[in-house]
Amino acid sequence: MKPFDYQRAHGLDDAGQLLVADGAKPIAGGTNLLDLMKLEVETPTALVDVNRLPLGGITAHGEGLYIGALVSNCACAADPRIRSDYPVLARAILAGATFQLRNKATTGGNLCQRTRCYYFYDLSQTCNKRAPGTGCAAIGGFNRIHAILGASDTCIATYPGDMAVALSALDATVEIHDVKGDKRLVPVRDFHRLPGDTPERDNVLEPGDVITGVVLPAPAGGTQLYRKVRDRASYAFALVSVAAVIHVEDGKIAKARLAFGGLAHKPWHDARVEALLEGEAPSDALFDQAAALLLDEARGQGSNDFKIPLTRRTLKAVLREATGGTL
Amino acid sequence: MPITINGAEYELDVDPRTSLLDFLRRDAGLTGTKKGCDHGQCGACTVLLNGQRINSCLTLAVMHDGDSVTTIEGLGTPDAPHPLQAAFVRHDGYQCGYCTPGQICSAKAMLDEIAAGWTSFVSDDVAGTPKLSEEEIRERMSGNLCRCGAYSNIVAAISEVAEAQA
Structure with a gap:
């Protein structure tokens, strides 16, 4: 690990000032960052410890909830309000990593976790995300875990997390404190970026920004599911995951909210698919249309071609289950 | 400090x-x-x-x-082992023993988490009260690998302590 200055932030403004410096990075749980620092994929010159900032706790917020950025993944998934009113979020968090990691991992830090692309991790390989301008060894390489939607010629990495996929389905909002001391709100759906020609930027955070919390809107109700398809039954990243919030009224889908993990550089949300489903009676034919629309621009990279039919089948299975059908 | x-x-x-x-x-x-x-x-x-x-x-x-x-x-100590340590010995919950301290610390916390009502990804109802089962123990212990493959005996040891505490 490269040497770095360890700094402890005393207040949000202090954190912003420390983090605006070139080479500075915040550390909260550290489970992803320290892993990458040991490999020297990440080489910050200063680590700003934000753990003592007053960003804990889950509190009422209008009709919804406010989750402090330092609330651990375990604490969030164990909260009775999250488990009762936002089960898709509790299920998604519990689908990721292990209890040991989730005790340390925070709500803000988890949003910022980096890709698991093998070439991003391997310093001997080219990677536009790790070393901009060097190329992308994943294109034409081993790309079983890579993106089928929204990728670019410079990067086909995926966002690996589960929590943010559920937050996208729930249309949650990220609260950010900037270096000037102002607060801004960014929908989770807009927080992560597509790679384009700047894949080194995973999300819209600017230097000096600190995530302070996540706002959940009023409980969505309906049937909430999180299905994750992976290589092992536990402790593995998603090949494909689906977060779904579905309301059926009078035999028709009244409301559908869907987000997908494992498919793209961000949690994937496609409002066209929701619009196609809403107002219609559930049927396999309808679900086939929804999957076809979701995947109309999907493109495999060779070893991840299987993700296209896998996504179609997983979406159909989730929609059948959510609308009371048989699997 | x-x-x-x-x-x-x-x-x-x-x-x-x-x-x-x-x-x-x-x-x-x-x-x-x-x-x-x-x-x-x-x-x-x-x-x-x-x-x-x-x-x-x-x-x-x-x-x-x-x-x-x-x-x-x-x-625990050799003279006064924690109940989980004693159960691992009784059930032969290891071969080389390298993963054992982590397994036992993890199992201790896991039993506390269940007592606190934390559910897991395999719980039938994420908002309900977790029930201890082999499936639950295996899911909750998935962050502890045993390259000797003593998993069956690890599960038996943890189950015994959990039942004794229940």
Whole structure:
């Protein structure tokens, strides 16, 4: 690990000032960052410890909830309000990593976790995300875990997390404190970026920004599911995951909210698919249309071609289950 | 402020790069906690931080002044083993033993989590009360690998202690 200055932030403004410096990075749980620092994929010159900032706790917020950025993944998934009113979020968090990691991992830090692309991790390989301008060894390489939607010629990495996929389905909002001391709100759906020609930027955070919390809107109700398809039954990243919030009224889908993990550089949300489903009676034919629309621009990279039919089948299975059908 | 480990205080005057794991083994001389992968994948370094299980390899020692850590040395001794330690011996819950301190610290915290009502990904109702089953134990212990493959006996040992506590 490269040497770095360890700094402890005393207040949000202090954190912003420390983090605006070139080479500075915040550390909260550290489970992803320290892993990458040991490999020297990440080489910050200063680590700003934000753990003592007053960003804990889950509190009422209008009709919804406010989750402090330092609330651990375990604490969030164990909260009775999250488990009762936002089960898709509790299920998604519990689908990721292990209890040991989730005790340390925070709500803000988890949003910022980096890709698991093998070439991003391997310093001997080219990677536009790790070393901009060097190329992308994943294109034409081993790309079983890579993106089928929204990728670019410079990067086909995926966002690996589960929590943010559920937050996208729930249309949650990220609260950010900037270096000037102002607060801004960014929908989770807009927080992560597509790679384009700047894949080194995973999300819209600017230097000096600190995530302070996540706002959940009023409980969505309906049937909430999180299905994750992976290589092992536990402790593995998603090949494909689906977060779904579905309301059926009078035999028709009244409301559908869907987000997908494992498919793209961000949690994937496609409002066209929701619009196609809403107002219609559930049927396999309808679900086939929804999957076809979701995947109309999907493109495999060779070893991840299987993700296209896998996504179609997983979406159909989730929609059948959510609308009371048989699997 | 010092860090408290198994009830004793230690000063944290170390290179900021020092993981909590390396601090425990090298600076505090507590070598019961094991270094396996050093990347949070194997669970051999599992300890209790303020009562909750974590991977001690993936956190920096300097972040933990004022915190309380319990390692395997703090759970039991050869003369007065923790019930989980005794159960692992009774059920042959190991072969080489390298993962065992992490397994036992993890299992201790897991039983506390179930007592606190935390559900897991395999729980039927995420909002309900968790029921202990082999499937639950296997899911909740998935962060602790055993390359000897003693999983069946590890599950038996944990089940026995859980039933005795119930």
